[in-house]
Amino acid sequence: MILRQRRFLPNLSLLLAFDAVMRRGSVTGAAQDLGLTQSTISRLLQSLEAQLGQSLFTRHKKRLTPTEAAQRYFRDISGALDIIQRAGMSLIANPDGGTLDLAVLPTFATRWLAPRLPDFLSQNPGISVNLATRFSTFSFETEPFDAVIFFGRDDWPGAKHLKLFEERLTACAAPQFLATHPIAQAEDLAGCVLLQLATRPGAWADWFAGQDATRPEGVSGMVVDQFSMMIQVAISGLGVALLPDYLARIEIAEGRLQPILRPGVPGRGAYWLAWPDRKAGLKPLEAFRGWIAARMARDGVHADQA
Structure with missing residues (x-):
């Protein structure tokens, strides 16, 4: 069993304040976004630095400049906050069913997938599908997706593949x-x-x-x-x-x-569905794989798993 060490898991309010300052570039902008006072934002940043034992900003005449360490921490934390937010949205939107977070090419999504999605959803009540467009390769370790539909070869890093059509x-x-x-x-x-x-x-x-x-x-x-x-x-x-x-x-x-x-x-090249091995047993993903393979067969295209 993994024991989470609280020192490395700051309170969410500290992380949200840090994230807002990094995104807006100022305490004033962060305070406006979060509905807090500037002094409260400053105290939250100081508490985060004290907990981590690291200075995240240099301070000069009330101006904050993020350190290189802060830039690295922000890249990791913003991705984690996106995952937490997406999990909450999925739970609220679909508390009784599963959710599939799918990255897809934009034109394929609008011209091929979207007109056929009602068929999938009608066959799989309780499952919701979240779509986001991606043009280039990303890591399933850092992006909150269960699968991706892409064009190219069966070489997505660390993924299983299903060929949709050449x-x-x-x-x-x-x-x-x-x-x-x-x-x-x-x-x-x-x-x-x-x-x-x-x-x-x-x-x-x-x-x-x-x-x-x-x-x-x-x-x-x-x-x-x-x-x-x-x-x-x-x-x-x-x-x-x-x-x-x-x-x-x-x-x-x-x-x-x-x-x-x-x-x-x-x-x-060909169009592929790819997913990380750790998500292979996810029920919405299993349902989607079976459905899209069947649709390809119905359209006269054979889908091959690799």
Whole structure:
């Protein structure tokens, strides 16, 4: 059994005062946030320093400057406070069921996951799902997530993986763009603006290879950081989008974009669900894994666990 040493576990009021001063950069701002007086905030900081046996601030003419040790402590404490707050929110919002905290790519969340979540929730009453967007790799040890949906390879640090589907690429453009830039072969893209996602620098090369063609001379590029932005730019007629096929099909079905040449060209990488081994037995996560694998099978995609 782990015995928690009280010296290293300051009262929550001390930590909240410290967190507020670090976030706002002043005692005055912290006092406003917490509804306390400046003198109370100062006393709480002094009590925290006394308990830890460390000076966290240098003081000069009533101005506080955090030490390097304070900066390190703040990074750890702010993450811990986020976890405590999230746990309280989950308990209040869903006292009788489980909660799944899921990190996910923003466009995947809005265009694929969100329309299907009611199906999951109806099959699993009592479970709630909290969603937050993340673009880059993080550590499950420092972020309060039970799982993540990401694009790439099955190499998330310290995690188990379930492959959702491999990426296939479809080029498409707005009907008004194609009316003035008819494209019957890859060479017709010369002079066109090719829209590219910042995290997929080799995607157009894969697409041209899938057309048994090489990239023609005279094409220019525009780099964006989200597929949702790329879609809107393409709908506006500013260039040719290269989208994951599951996104392209939505826009094509709704008539906002039209496919160009051969659709569904194999790309590099896949969409994955990943989770830390210590969360593997979490009931909401088990339910979500089973549900999303079944949805992939229903959509004609096979999900593989790694």
